[in-house]
Amino acid sequence: MIDVINLNKTYGKLDVLKGITTSIRQGEKIAIIGPSGSGKSTFLRCLNRMEEPTGGSIVFDGRDITDPKADIDEHRRQMGMVFQHFNLFNNKTVLENIMLAPVYLGLRDLRRLRRRNRLIRLRNLFGGGKLPLHPIDTSAARIKAEARENALRLLKRIGLEDKADAYPSTLSGGQKQRIAIVRALAMNPKVLLFDEPTSALDPEMVGEVLDLIRQLADEGMTMVIVTHEMGFAREVATRVLFMDGGQILEDDAPERIFSDPRHPRTREFLSKVL
Amino acid sequence: MGNFDKKLERFWEVFIEHGGYVKVLTGLQNTVWIAVAGLAIGILIGTLIAIIRVAPKSGVLSRALDGLCVFYVGLFRGTPIVVQLLVAYYVMLPLIGVNIPALQVCVIVFGLNSGAYVSEIMRGGILSVDPGQMEAGRALGLNYRVTMLKIVVPQAVKNIVPTLGNEFITLIKETSVVSFVGAADLYVAFNYIGSNNYEFMVPYLIMALIYIALVAIAALIIRQLERSLRKSDRRH
Numbered sequence: 001m002i003d004v005i006n007l008n009k010t011y012g013k014l015d016v017l018k019g020i021t022t023s024i025r026q027g028e029k030i031a032i033i034g035p036s037g038s039g040k041s042t043f044l045r046c047l048n049r050m051e052e053p054t055g056g057s058i059v060f061d062g063r064d065i066t067d068p069k070a071d072i073d074e075h076r077r078q079m080g081m082v083f084q085h086f087n088l089f090n091n092k093t094v095l096e097n098i099m100l101a102p103v104y105l106g107l108r109d110l111r112r113l114r115r116r117n118r119l120i121r122l123r124n125l126f127g128g129g130k131l132p133l134h135p136i137d138t139s140a141a142r143i144k145a146e147a148r149e150n151a152l153r154l155l156k157r158i159g160l161e162d163k164a165d166a167y168p169s170t171l172s173g174g175q176k177q178r179i180a181i182v183r184a185l186a187m188n189p190k191v192l193l194f195d196e197p198t199s200a201l202d203p204e205m206v207g208e209v210l211d212l213i214r215q216l217a218d219e220g221m222t223m224v225i226v227t228h229e230m231g232f233a234r235e236v237a238t239r240v241l242f243m244d245g246g247q248i249l250e251d252d253a254p255e256r257i258f259s260d261p262r263h264p265r266t267r268e269f270l271s272k273v274l
Numbered sequence: 275m276g277n278f279d280k281k282l283e284r285f286w287e288v289f290i291e292h293g294g295y296v297k298v299l300t301g302l303q304n305t306v307w308i309a310v311a312g313l314a315i316g317i318l319i320g321t322l323i324a325i326i327r328v329a330p331k332s333g334v335l336s337r338a339l340d341g342l343c344v345f346y347v348g349l350f351r352g353t354p355i356v357v358q359l360l361v362a363y364y365v366m367l368p369l370i371g372v373n374i375p376a377l378q379v380c381v382i383v384f385g386l387n388s389g390a391y392v393s394e395i396m397r398g399g400i401l402s403v404d405p406g407q408m409e410a411g412r413a414l415g416l417n418y419r420v421t422m423l424k425i426v427v428p429q430a431v432k433n434i435v436p437t438l439g440n441e442f443i444t445l446i447k448e449t450s451v452v453s454f455v456g457a458a459d460l461y462v463a464f465n466y467i468g469s470n471n472y473e474f475m476v477p478y479l480i481m482a483l484i485y486i487a488l489v490a491i492a493a494l495i496i497r498q499l500e501r502s503l504r505k506s507d508r509r510h
Contacts, residue, residue: 050409077415087410091428100424101414167505180410187414 001026001061001191001222002047008055009042009246016042018246019056024191024224029217031233031254032226034243035269040226043243044193047224048072048079061190077105080184084196086176088168088183095164098151098183099144106143110136147186154182158212174205178212185216192216194225230273234258242266278475285467285476294467301463302484308380308459309446313392315385316441320392323347325422327393328400343393350390356451358383363455376457380449388445395437399430432503439496443489450485460484 002024009017016039024030032040045051047058049065049072057066065075089097117133124131155161158178168176177197184192197213198206210232217223217236227233233240233254240257242250242265249263258274261267288294323343331337350358362383367374374382403426411421431438453462464481468474 048413050413073412073415073417075415076413079413081410081413083406083410083413085404085406087404087406089407089410089425090404091425091432101411101416104416104420104424183414 003059004047004056005059006056007043007046007053007058009039009046009051010054016246017046017053020246020248021056022241022248022251024222026190026222027220027238028222029236029238030224030241031237031239032224032241032243033228033230033233033269034241038243039246040241040243041195044195044224044226047193048076048081050081077101077187078190080187080189080192082177082181082184082192082194082197084200086168086173086180086200088176088180090168093165093167094155094160094171094179095148095151097168097179098154098186099147101183102147102150102186103144106138106147107140110138110140110143150186151182154186155179158182172205173201174208177201177205177209181209181212181216191222191224194223194227196226196228198227198229228273230258230270242269244269281473281476284471284473285480288467288470292467292470294463294470297458297463297466298460301458301460304377304452304457305446305449305459306488308377308384308449308452308457309442311381312384312388312445312449313438313442315381316388316392316445317396317438319385319389320394320396321427323389323393324396324400325427327397329418347390347393350387355383355387355448356454358387359452359455376452376455379455380452380457384445384449388441391441392438395434395441396427396430399434399437400426402433403429435496435500435503439493439500442496443492446488446492447485 004020004022004024007017007020008015020043032044034040042051046053049058053066057064059065060075060079063070063075065072088094089100092100113134113136117136120131120133123129152161152164155164158181160175160179163171163175163179168179171179181192181197194213198209201209206229210229213223213225214232214236225233225237235254237254240250240252240254241248242257242261242263244265250257250261250266252262257266258270261270289298323346326336326339326343329336329340331340353361359380363376363379367379400422407425407429408418408421411425412418416424449459450461452459453465460481464477468477
């Protein structure tokens with residue numbers, strides 16, 4: 001689903017990523033572990049071009065998204081992202097946070113279709129042709145109603161439907177992060193990217209967020225998770241990447257990495273954190 | 275104080291019997307209009323400039339626009355507003371060859387001037403918003419412009435309301451120079467009343483009180499606005 005080919009990223013003279021090549025298949029749950037500064041977050045953020053790679057390519061569903069001509073917004077809709085600091089929109093209620101992007105994009109697509117149909121009608125009128133119109137089977141009100149319904153269903157799923165009209169500043173970190181996850185889900189992404197989703201949480205809130213991620217994993221969602229939660233990585237991941245110094249040093253099943261690491265750097269790292 | 279009573283009496287005479295109150299009301303209306311319309315134009319221009327200035331400078335076009343904005347801000351912050359009024363009215367208009375009433379020239383010049391100040395206020399406001407907000411919008415597939423307008427700018431505006439209020443108050447007071455190009459503001463009205471019998475003490479005193487009242491009302495409105503914008507915030 002995602003093929004990463006010789007990905008490079010440099011900040012000035014600093015090489016953060018040095019030729020990363022790997023592929024992510026549908027349904028895989030990939031945990032990326034490694035010491036800080038190893039480039040794991042940068043790698044994740046390159047996957048949806050939140051960081052601009054300086055070399056190499058990323059092929060997502062057969063299309064090279066590092067191509068400057070690629071419509072990156074279109075690709076990002078298929079790749080949900082969850083941040084360490086949640087990044088809920090502070091000026092929007094919980095419900096608005098979840099509905100904002102689906103409603104905006106739905107309305108925009110509707111406007112585009114209508115504009116295209118107007119052009120076709122005009123052409124039919126003057127050219128005497130009979131070009132078919134694009135079928136429109138929805139309306140602005142319906143798009144909003146559906147997005148609302150979907151958002152409420154997602155909130156119900158995480159048990160926060162009573163917070164629909166609350167502002168993010170009134171929520172706990174765990175609540176914020178679970179809402180951030182369903183906000184990403186509301187776009188029906190093909191893959192979810194998690195950037196240290198529990199690192200900014202109080203310890204007692206880590207569990208509820210990991211539970212939600214685990215549920216999504218069990219439902220078959222493809223995901224890439226940068227994490228320091230080794231227990232979680234071991235339990236949920238189908239593959240673990242160990243990164244250090246901007247490279248993938250080890251890429252294996254979690255049982256292998258955690259019980260029988262090959263690379264000396266992996267061994268050293270795991271001995272410190274486990 | 276007998277002297278002052280007499281002055282007050284004379285003022286009252288001109289104010290009521292010679293139609294002074296009509297001038298004062300017109301002047302008050304013009305003063306408020308120039309300040310309010312000027313601020314509105316200023317916010318529009320200022321927001322536009324601020325967005326251009328914080329946008330990533332990738333191409334030739336965005337750099338050129340940025341340079342243009344820097345020049346604009348430098349121009350309008352670098353000259354006194356009186357000079358801007360005089361240049362607009364006595365230099366630019368004759369050069370272009372159009373005839374616009376002085377009051378409208380004042381509104382435009384105050385708007386352009388305020389735009390330069392508001393742009394810097396707004397730029398600070400936008401930079402004060404957590405970059406994570408922009409990232410979250412972009413990660414959902416919204417483009418830069420939409421994320422800016424729907425997420426970042428509303429939060430920036432909330433942060434800068436007190437500073438914008440300051441700008442509004444400054445504008446109200448600065449309008450007292452519009453008589454330089456012949457617009458009839460509060461100063462013109464009270465100057466007319468005073469000139470009627472060369473008695474300036476009471477008219478100017480009352481003029482000062484009206485300015486204080488105007489600013490107090492403006493401060494009240496700003497505080498209300500601030501309070502209503504704080505609803506998404508825990509700091510009540």
